[in-house]
Amino acid sequence: MKIGLAGSIESSDCLITAEASNELDIKIESSVYEFFGKQIRKVILETLEELGIKTIRIHINDKGALDYTIRSRLISAIKRMES
């Protein structure tokens, strides 16, 4: 089973786990989920689309990361999963 992990649980960062899967499954844990849960999902979906990925299992533990951080950690996790 291929898994990639990137980021951290420090403030303003997020820890993302990417795992090969036959379906699209995104789980979001965030201290600000109520306010930014939809935006986090949107950034993940946009990044996956850019990378041409339709099925994958993503788990994000968000600690208030901005969009560019979520995008970066997701790309890193996927690259590590693929390597």
Added chain:
Amino acid sequence: MRRSLLFIPANKPGMMQNADIFAADSIIFDLEDAVAFSEKDSARILLHNFLQTFKPNYEVIIRINQIDHINGLLDLEALVSDRIDAIMLPKARTASVKKLAELLASFEKARKLKKTIKIIPLLELAAAILETEAIACLPRVDGILLGAEDLTNDMETERTIIGEEIFYPRSKIAYAAKAYGIDAIDTPFTDVNDDQGLSQDAKKAKNLGMTAKAAIHPNQIRYINEVFSPSKDQIAWALKVLEATKTNLGVFSLDGKMIDKPIIERCQKIIEKAKKYRII
């Protein structure tokens, strides 16, 4: 012209996002010592996206990994763009600075960049100190940073609060930098809790001719800026001298002191710095 340069680890988004509030003249995003080997890839991606997202109001410097290692080349590949101002090269030697200049020229051409990216060599080997002048005169070199921790390791000497062990490299860098019109940047003061020690260390470096100092903690910036900025008394004196030159030609006397060309030039530099740092 810089006074303070703050190192920020390139894998810490919380610090990177707040870089503009620290009042440092330059931010050095560190991909080298501050980032674990296993995290280099992730830091590179994070820094790239950070720079694409934000438009900093400070000088952007990136300390890359050594260019004779794959990570240094990957750093350049990922990050050379119009969004950066300078590359800091660790363990710099004459040959590695020349190689970096060639690589930057090649990236700038291929990516059609509008700017010429500068180089700040980090001198932290005894052999590099002996090459200071040869490095200072190279194209793109815009400042030289003394790396005292690694240098004293190389020399097998102890780092001390007095700093006698770095008198020679500080002096050598200061003179070479002055001769070639670039910044002489002093090594960071590593005790982040000793503000008085930092101020004294910065004053000592300034007296030897260093023009700026690197910092490893945001709290160090105000002390460094204070030391390397013209004081209020200096500014008042410089303005008075320059005002007097409007009605006096050649050598003249002001408040019982002789004012000649070198003093007038010094006053002009003080005012130039004061204006740049928005003190006046």
